[in-house]
Amino acid sequence: MNIHEYQAKELLAKFGVAIPAGYAALSVDEAVEAAGKLPGPLYVVKSQIHAGGRGKGKFKELAADAKGGVRLSKTIDEVRANATDMLGNTLVTIQTGDAGKQVNRLYITDGADIAKEYYFSMVVDRKAGRVAMIVSTEGGMDIETVAHDTPESIQTITIDPAEGFQPHHGRAVAFALKLKGDLNKQAAKVAEQLYTAFMATDMEMLEINPLVETTDGKILVLDAKVSFDSNALYRHPDIFALRDETEEDPSEIEASKHDLAYIKLDGNIGCMVNGAGLAMATMDIIKLNGEFPANFLDVGGGANKEKVTSAFKLILSDPAVKGILVNIFGGIMQCDIIADGIVAAAKEVNLGVPLVVRLEGTNVEKGKEILANSGLPIVPADDLGDAARKIVAQVQKAA
Ligand code: ADP
Ligand code: MG
16 A cells, blocks of 8 residues: 655654655645745645656646646745646656546645755565665666666665664665765664664555755655555554545455455456466466456455455446456355356346356356356356357457
């Protein structure tokens, strides 16, 4: 789960991280009011969307030479003008794709007098089994570009979870950033604070780009991108409450409500499968037969009629779907119960596309009988290969 920059900063501030003052705003008036609470003389108006590259982004509705989604403002009137430009408009950045994202929230924050920008991030390095800190002297631009142009400026420091953060880790970060004296101490301290926050809240990724040194010798966090491990969110109801559903794919939100693992893809054959491995195999074999899957969908081990119905509705909500392949292995779950679910769901959603069903496992004969006697044009299949050939043939015939 991702959160907005202002939420990430409020969270990090609780761990002592040095952050410029700032307030979130949902309207131009709120933006102006927020600026009024800041000392000035420099304010920054920042679009809050779940994507990076905002500064260099472009608004679809504005002139091509208009400024991006992060704007320095010298007066409150400029704050007002910039907020008016951003709110409700669509920001396109290298991370949003061509469709862009609508800006519904702003963050109004103190402008920092930047002497130098650095890069700092943390990820879970699965291969090392550790949290890795990735730092670079080249901040403010996207890390892919830095990795391409000046890979030698990027250094990785990993932390053994049993050992935890030690003073030498802090020194390694400060050394990698080539910082001396008090700046060195500040960088070591912020690295420790960020590590503590990362571990305490079960983050998956944290990116501070830029971490800056100010002209008056302070290390400050100017941008923060954070994502959390979804499997650990049950431990953090306060963080879960920060979720902004308007930033997520609506069909994936709907799926998560029904405890379905669903990912939308670009093809035209909807898939409903139990088990992630079987779902992957089903997608592969559809491709092998010349068509593309419209989604990945794992209904899980305990699929009942309600779940199957929600799954059908979800698949059919995608207008690209021209046929559905149901591939269920009834191990613990019985095929007759699944067949009942499929028939009831197909009737309820008024299925208008071909449906091929492959059932295997416990009570399979009973299950097939239910499908055959349902009065619905369900095409039965004997195995995975047969099922894929049949649905591809049906879809291609209809095209
Ligand atoms: P994004 O990464 O989405 O473009 P950032 O928050 O990193 O957004 O902002 C882009 C650039 O704007 C930063 O690299 C920095 O130079 C400048 N900037 C951002 N926040 C501030 C601030 N509070 N004061 C001064 N400059 C800022
Ligand atoms: Mg940034």
